[in-house]
Amino acid sequence: MYPIKTPKKLIEVALPLDAINAAAAREKSIRHGHPSTLHLWWARRPLAAARAVIFAQMVNDPGFERHLGRGVNKEKAAAERERLFKIIEELVQWENTNNEEVLERARAEIWKSWRETCELNKAHPQAAELFNPEKLPGFHDPFAGGGALPLEAQRLGLESYASDLNPVAVTINKAMIEIPPKFAGRVPVGPEIDADKGSKKRSTRDAFEDWSGARGLAEDVRRYGAWMREQAQQRIGHLYPKIEVTAEMVAERPDLAQYQGEKLTVIAWLWARTVKSPNPAFSHAEVPLASTFILSSKAGKESYVDPVIEGDSYRFEVRVGTPPASAKGGTTAGKRSAFICLLSGVPVDYNYIRAEGQAGRMGQRLMAVVAEGARGRVYLSPTQEQIDVAGSAQPDWAPEMDLPNNPRDFKTPNYGLGKFGDLFTPRQLVALSTFTDLVQEAITRVREDALAAGMSDDGVGLDQGGTGATAYAQALGVYLAFAISKVSNIGSTVASWMNDRGAFRETFARQAIPMVWDFAEANPFADAGGSFATAIDKGAMAVRDLPEDGKGQVFQQDAQTQVISQNKLISTDPPYYDNIGYADLSDFFYVWLRRSLRPIFPNLYATLAVPKAEELVATPYRHGSKDKAEAFFLDGMTSAMHNLAEQAHLAFPVTIYYAFKQSETKDDGGTSSTGWETFLAAVLKAGFALTGTWPMRTEGAGRLIGKGTNALASSIVLVCRPRTADAPTISRRDFIRELNATLPDALADMTRGGINSPVAPVDLSQAIIGPGMEVFSKYSAVIEANGKPMTVRTALQLINRFIGEDDFDHDTQFCLAWFEQHGWAEGKYGDADVLARAKGTSVGGLIEAGVVDSAGGDLRLLKWAEMPRDWSPENDSRLAVWEGLHQLIRALNQDGESAAGALLARMPDKTASLNALMYRLYTLCERQGWAEEARAYNELQGAWAGIELASQEIGHSNTQVQMDI
Known part of the structure; x- marks a missing residue:
């Protein structure tokens, strides 16, 4: 095979992670105009994260010449990286979702990198097919789900292709990337809403200054939604008396x-x-x-x-x-x-x-x-x-x-x-049936109005690629049916009343259908949550802001057998082991959508229920046992990933999202997650090697450390390249030696910033997987002493141990071990004496060091609030890193960053160890589920940059973190 010159992409080297995560978390609170308000889908990826990942996946890292074995000006590369970071920081802001000036700058960078790549490969025998400098490669997501990734690829200027096995997901994607560009710029054909009609009691005559983009389509959603509401009110309004x-x-x-x-x-x-x-x-x-x-x-x-x-x-x-x-x-x-x-x-x-x-x-x-x-x-x-x-x-x-x-x-x-x-109650069933029946009546009316308004008609329906009045009417039918889905989500006996907010809790407040004992029945004709008018209004706002340019195509395909990915950029969000049963859950909507949309998409809605046999979810009840379910998931996901590895455009890495909860199970080797390990094993078995992992936080800041919870980054993005066919094997000893050589620099870069923003403690155990698994996955196998290949679980344990085995002083080693066993609670003096001897210290020495208190035959660690304010590190003859760290926390909480910085400046030789212990303790608290204890270490990390700056202003020089396994 002729070699392809593949510059490293920005996502394989550096990202402004803080900016991406902040924008992704903020997006969770956006309700008006967000595409997620079109139709519910579980565990959608934030648009901000999707946009940033796809951009960084396509743009060459400024140091790519070095990656290709050429010299490079490091200062110039760093400056260029900062410039790209600024573009990403603007790109991820919600306000810039449709900001053409910002988007055009991003698209220009994508084109620039693509042409650089084409120039490098112009001698390739398939250059005309693979490296056309006048045409960007297409994008494909084979597990399209809620459609965030295909939508953002389209927004960045790519031809976007989406596929999914689930017909509800396929319909959502059609509504987001396929329909709007097809009917962009159309003037609305529906009769204007009279000022005395409709839920909002206002005219839409001057709703928009122009009908560019999807504005006309959105306005027709609103107009025909008002007509449907009026018709339903006439038929069943008597069931909803004042x-x-x-x-x-x-x-x-x-x-x-x-x-x-x-x-x-x-x-x-x-x-x-x-x-x-x-x-x-x-x-x-x-x-x-x-x-x-x-x-x-x-x-x-x-x-x-x-x-x-x-x-x-x-x-x-x-x-x-x-x-x-x-x-x-x-x-x-x-x-x-x-x-x-x-x-x-x-x-x-x-x-x-x-x-x-x-x-x-x-x-x-x-x-x-x-x-x-x-x-x-x-x-x-x-x-x-x-x-x-x-x-x-x-x-x-x-x-x-x-x-x-x-x-x-x-x-x-x-x-x-x-x-x-x-x-559903009988009244809810009557309402939903009435609205679904009205969809086809509305489609007939739209077509008649469109023809009367002068729209041409080719007589071809939406499913066959029509663009005339028939297809336009059916397109409106899709959005009207989506509004009914929103009504059903609140209009069931699984919806309840939130007495603290005076509002409905929807059926799918989480990805399950629980038993609800006291439920809230919504009035679909009221101007409140759960009403048809509210659903229409939110849907129309979302449609209005969908991209008007670009090609979008959506297919119902199995990810294991599809061929759409051929020579395309791939970013995807597969099912998460057994976390979410998408097919089972989406049947709730499917039964109503099928009733109204089967005439539009006869093949898509041919079955009585959503297809389930091929769904890549490890559900024991479907497969007979937990082991069989895991085997099904591993085999199927391996097949799907292998399909991607074979088809993906070789100029780009593949990015894969996975919702990863670190603390699923514990054993002697540390923390492990069956779903995560099984998924990662499938990716590697399929022939991929990892070139990076990025923690993407998509929850609000208040959820990062919840009371009694073990909340982590809600997803991790794997950056993958096909592993070379001649990849060698390596022994366990050599693998550990290579980890020892690789991870210290990687960890220092993550915790101290380097070319990225510093990785928060909450994300460190995930982020370190990237450089560790990059070492593991580049080999065809790591061979254990018994001659068998090392498992993914073992590799992850070795990588995770790296964060926890730091060369601290003996007193600090005792405190770590005691804290892990007892936290801040008391323990027996005798137990402490045994542990102290094992750690090379003594209880008397620990008391002298000022880290413990002992009385009445018990011993406990001193909390930071108990540390003396007049402590002097220069005069402390037994300064433990544990003591120094908790004195820093005390100074930060009682006197602020400047005071903490002044204290750090008085311990210049401890900076690296203090930083390492901070991360070690946060990881320990997180794994134990000690949310409140973790807070102090997380807050210290958040202030660390300011503390270091304050210490440097006093003349303290920075120190790099050096560790060893």
Whole structure:
């Protein structure tokens, strides 16, 4: 094979990780206009991270001449790297998502690097095919999912190709990258919304100054969405009556006086599930299973349900003011007893509830009505009219498909709710059926209006590549159907009420369908969360800002067999072992989408359910056992990765995202993660070698260290190149020797900044995998002493140990071992004496060093707050690194960065060890799940640059971190 000259890409050398992570975390709070508001998908990658990764994957590192064996000016390369960093830092900002000036600068860099690569390979016999300087390679994501990666590739100027096995994912990607460019610049054809109609009570005559890009398409989504809402209101509006505030209600609740005589729009009906009382004396009564009686916990706006018992029956009354303590827990009685009978006080355990549910004897009772008031939510007692109207709904259709036998993620079948139709009330089923039926009526209307407005029609549908009135009408149908998905996400009996916010908690608050005991039924005709108008409005805002230029094509393909990747840039976000069962979960939406979109995509929606047999998820219930599920995942993912390794354009690395939770299991070798190891083994077995790993934090800052949690970077990006066919083997001893030679510089670069921003302690155990696995994966095998190939688990353990085996003084070694066993708690003096001797120190010496306190036969470590303020490192004859580090934490917390810097300047020979211990302790706390303890070390790292700067201003010179395994 003719060799290809492949300059290292920026992502293989350096990234402004802090800027990317900050933008990715911030993006989680963006709701208006974000593509994720089109349709829910689980574990989407942030647009900021996707944009940065693809850019850095395509742009040559400024030192690429050196990578090719040529001389290079290091200072010039560093300056160029900084310039590229600045582009990325601007590129990842949410405000610049559609900033053409910023995007054009990024696209120019991509083109510049591509032409440099083409010039290097102009003599290649396939240069015309592979290295055309006038045409960028296409992009492909074979596990496209929620579509963030294909969308951002398109935004960066690439022809974007997406594929997925899941029809819901395929439809989402079509809506994001295939449809908008096809109909860009079209003037809306729908009738303008009259000022007196629609949910927002405003005209859209002057909604936009122009109809460029997808603005016209977005406006038609809004206009035909308003038409659908109006039609549905006419057909089923009687099922959603307003509630009148009567004089009798005001007599009970004087706070309602301002509404007397008014009919208020209902936002939600709050129901509690019920079962017959297990007490024989009350077996005729259906008692509530209520997790709480609190309706609003907002200060000054408290409201709660008061269950009024009247003999052998009860009724619910809504009260305002401070609730009694008993209201918070509803009728719950702890995990073992589950609930208590409201009437008799006897336990209602889960076994009884399951039996009643499976026998079809679980009911529901209205606890409260939430209405829209002049200045917020108004909580009202149930009325018989509201109960009767809800009970009058008679659905003609319900999804009869069984919920999966997946006990981890789907809890409702345990309680007799075994079909998707069981997850909705009769009124919700009527509403969803009405809206889905209206999609086809809307498509017919759009086509007629488009023709009347002068749009040509080729008679070809959207699925066959049409661009005329027929295809345009069907494109609108896709977005209208998506709005129904949003309604269903809140409009099910798995949605609940958040009393601290006065809002709905959606069905998929997490990637599972739990059992919800008291649920919130939304009004699809209200102007609030869960309404059709809100769903349309959010969807239209997202459509408006989708890219108008570029080619996008989406296919339903299995990643193991697809050939779309041929000679394309690849970035992908595969399934995460067994973390998320995408196919099972997406059936919730599929059953409704199929009802409205099957005429548009007959092949895509041909099956009754989402395809599951080929889905690369390690689900034991589907494959018969945990071992079989793991083998299926490993074999399938290896096949898919091998497919990518064979097809990917050789000028670029492949980037692969993986949601990695470090502390899944523990054994004698340290921390390990079965899913992570299995996935990584598949990548390496497929013929890839790693050239980098980057931790991408996609959660808000408040989640980085949560109470009692083990929160880490939510995903790690692997940077991969095909391993050379003639890669040699290496012995375990030589592998460790090479790690010893490679990792110290890599760790110093990560913790002290180097050419990247410093890696936070929370990310270090992931980031160090990159240079370590780069050594491991470049060989065809690392051979153990017994002649067998080293496993990925063993390699990861050796790499992770590197962070923890630092050459500290004996006192610090004792403190580390004691802290790992006891934390800040007391332990027995005798145990401390034995450990101290093993570490080459003594309890008396530790007391002299000022790191422990001993009394009453016990010993404990001193916390930083107990360290003396007048401590002088120059006069300390036994200065332990442990003591120095915690004195720095004390100085930072009590007196700020300058004081900590002044203290560091007085310990110039300890800087490297202090830095290493800080990271070591954070890693230890994280692995133990000690969130609060970890905070001090994380905060010190965050301030470390400022502390060092302050110390240097006093004349202290910086020291590089040097470690050895």
